[in-house]
Amino acid sequence: MVTDQAQNLRDLMGRSRDVRVISIASGKGGVGKSSLAVNLAITMSRLGVRVLIIDADFGLANVDVMLGITTRLDLSYFLRGERTLHEIIQPGHEGVRFISGGSGVGDLINMSDNQLAELLSKIIHIDAPIDLIIMDAGAGVSNTIMQVLLASSETIVVTTAEPTSVLDAYALVKTIVKNSPTHPLHVLANKCENMKEAQSVQAGFVEVCGRHLGKNINPLGLVSYNHNITATIKRQVPITVSDPNGVTSREIKTIARAILEMPMENQPAGILSRVFSKMLSRRNDIHSQAPPHHTS
Numbered sequence: 001m002v003t004d005q006a007q008n009l010r011d012l013m014g015r016s017r018d019v020r021v022i023s024i025a026s027g028k029g030g031v032g033k034s035s036l037a038v039n040l041a042i043t044m045s046r047l048g049v050r051v052l053i054i055d056a057d058f059g060l061a062n063v064d065v066m067l068g069i070t071t072r073l074d075l076s077y078f079l080r081g082e083r084t085l086h087e088i089i090q091p092g093h094e095g096v097r098f099i100s101g102g103s104g105v106g107d108l109i110n111m112s113d114n115q116l117a118e119l120l121s122k123i124i125h126i127d128a129p130i131d132l133i134i135m136d137a138g139a140g141v142s143n144t145i146m147q148v149l150l151a152s153s154e155t156i157v158v159t160t161a162e163p164t165s166v167l168d169a170y171a172l173v174k175t176i177v178k179n180s181p182t183h184p185l186h187v188l189a190n191k192c193e194n195m196k197e198a199q200s201v202q203a204g205f206v207e208v209c210g211r212h213l214g215k216n217i218n219p220l221g222l223v224s225y226n227h228n229i230t231a232t233i234k235r236q237v238p239i240t241v242s243d244p245n246g247v248t249s250r251e252i253k254t255i256a257r258a259i260l261e262m263p264m265e266n267q268p269a270g271i272l273s274r275v276f277s278k279m280l281s282r283r284n285d286i287h288s289q290a291p292p293h294h295t296s
Contacts (some may be wrong), residue, residue, distance in 0.1 A: 015222040021133045022123060022259070023056070023152035024296065026159065029139040029170025032190045033158045035233060036223065036252070037136040038066045039240045043249070045095045050131045052089070053098040054123060057138035059109035061101030067092045068236030074102035078122075081117065085126050093241050097130075099123075114158045116144060120151045132260075135209060141175045154184035156259075160191045161201045177215050185215065188255065189222040198222030221255045223248060234275065 026033045036284075041053045055063040064071050071090050077083040085099070092098050102108045111119070123133065137148045137167075149155045155176065159169035169187070176183055187205050192198035202219040209217045226248045230241045240249045 019130055021152040022135050023135040023147055023154055023155045025148045025157055026139045027136045027172040031158050031160050031165055034062055037134055039238050040254050040256050041096045041134050042240045043253050050129055051096050052130045053134045055101035056135040058101045059290045061103050063098055064100045065085050071100055074100040076102050076105045076107040079107050097120050116147055141172055150180050156186045156188055158188050158190050161197050173209055177213050186218040186220045188220040191225045192222050195227055222249045
């Protein structure tokens with residue numbers, strides 16, 4: 001059931017606009033997944049990419065809290081037909097736009113499979129000037145989470161060096177592969193004490209997934225442990241805003257560039273290359289339309 005619905009959504013996405021949909025997931029909570037989603041979105045927007053972040057932890061949303069933005073509009077208004085998707089899009093930091101998944105909202109927590117499939121299809125087809133959609137999925141391997149992940153173009157699995165986090169991340173990958181063996185997967189090591197620990201976690205995870213699941217996992221890199229992250233979350237100011245030149249922000253920028261420079265399926269270049277090409281094309285158009293300069 002999950003696989004069939006996800007395949008239908010991917011088929012629809014393939015015939016729609018050139019929008020990349022990245023889901024960010026984890027096997028367990030507390031690994032920093034939502035914080036990474038928010039800070040990646042901000043960093044990508046700074047790089048010139050038009051980003052929309054969807055809080056896809058339906059009914060248990062926290063992206064708006066992390067952004068420090070109070071909004072009463074969420075996806076439940078769309079489900080009830082009271083608002084369009086356009087009308088519930090909210091502005092965030094650095095040009096990022098977001099849609100709240102609502103908190104404690106029964107309409108979202110109790111969505112049927114058909115309602116969820118229709119919602120995901122509408123998100124994928126949203127008629128807005130967007131280059132990339134980030135879906136911050138819930139933690140775990142529930143049916144709802146699987147539909148969100150498998151409807152996306154690719155999934156970033158976030159883990160820490162803790163053994164329970166790694167095991168739960170592996171269980172998540174195993175479930176994804178079972179439902180969709182070809183779904184593109186990346187792994188990101190978060191809250192690592194140092195580069196050696198991060199490389200060890202990623203290398204071991206990639207090797208185990210390849211050996212036991214026959215799945216090639218792309219290692220994205222690391223975000224090292226930063227005690228200031230907790231303080232920024234409490235202040236509801238993302239680390240890339242409060243400390244844009246710090247180590248963590250630089251690490252997130254490296255990961256963001258790596259993601260954006262990856263070519264999409266059937267696309268010869270990544271998003272950054274296409275964004276720069278569009279900017280250059282617009283500049284050339286402006287120059288070509290300018291009146292000729294005459295000298296006497």
